[in-house]
Amino acid sequence: MPGSDTLRVLTLNIAHGRGLSTYQGFHSARGIERSLKRVAHLLNQVGADIVALQEVDEDSHWNRRIHLLDSLQAQTEYAHAYLGVHNRRAGKLPLAYGNGLLSRYPIVHAEHKAFGRASLGEKGFMCAELETPHGILPVVNLHLDFRSRVRRIEQVERLIQFLDDKKYTVEGTPHLSPIVCGDFNSGSGKLGDAVRHLFSYLQDQCEYALCPTGRKCRTFPSLLPMHGLDFIFVPPSYRVRSSQVLRSYVSDHRPVFIELDILRKS
Template identity: 55%
Template structure:
């Protein structure tokens, strides 16, 4: 019998909620927001969670480790944060992407796109062990300003995929699930999403989710910029953009099957 898993991707906006401004919130408010995010993750039934804009230790949210607090509140057994921005001094910053999992994380590695101390993006690669099946996941956050830079960042990810051997299944390699905040739509001129989609087809037959729902901004969603790329042999049996008011992005949930022989 096929095993079903759920993966959720969510840009949590540093735990500030729907506020447009960073750094003007009390620790109590931030902790409340994180508790609500943890509740959303539990309510979704997600087995694997990919988060963006997650702080390890930043002055603007009281030096709280957001990934660790969400993990403690939600009960996920495993959490890894990949810091793409790090600045010391009187106003320290350390934030990036995170992977949370109900199942053991067999391997993980962080890959910043550059070395800026503010605004740097990157991706985290992880292999999640589900009953002996290693499921590779890439959680990314792409630049919001420049189409040219997003394309360059996608090429970095593709190069990584070509150079890093993914787990084996049978006679072939397993293509990774790719998800996160692309800051780009999926229309023909959607730059990074389409560029990645066309390129990763060489690694397997991918499907893109959500198929038609919008993810940004939360109150009046006008476009989808948060996606999950699901490769064969996984078979998607459900997708949902979940309603929430915990960030300026909406979370995307995908449910998929792993066949017994995989």
């Protein structure tokens, strides 16, 4: 088990297991499996306690119906996993994908929400409550719309309503304040976009930190990063020891990895 005084978290959009290519359907099953092997190697090297993944397929025709999270779990040392499917289509060309979580800690409860009902390209979020040595820790993993700023704000408002309903950010509840992470498809500097909107809400609840920040926050595209799209929001139960965007080419996104010191129980 991980140490009781630190916590390591990684978030990564794995692009349906296609690696650096433009479309997963161009790959054979062996090609998808090679790509997943590279992702698993990265996870084993980094050794995060919690791994949040986006664009994770459960049963999709375009990557040979390989269950990506099961494959990654089998190649790593994570005892616990959850996949929240927010895009599902039946028929001859089935699709089933969403956001996944790998954890060294037991998952005591998990659920997921789709933002809409589209049969292709739908986004959503999942939330897993983890049993850690320092308390029950909710982890939210989300993926927002890439086309529309207005839609991203609407999606963040859906998440805020979920957090309010769960009372996750209220002091004195039996759980820690949540870690929120994922692919926001927007930068952190735009006041009218999703990252700043969510950050403003979380800071109104308690003193959250945003990782990464500054010039080193760029995660997309991985070969020559121009945009910071992937972030982790850290509640005040933790102090950020280190925050970095890892130089990695397992996907079109680079992973964000943070190491946290545990300060107190909520």
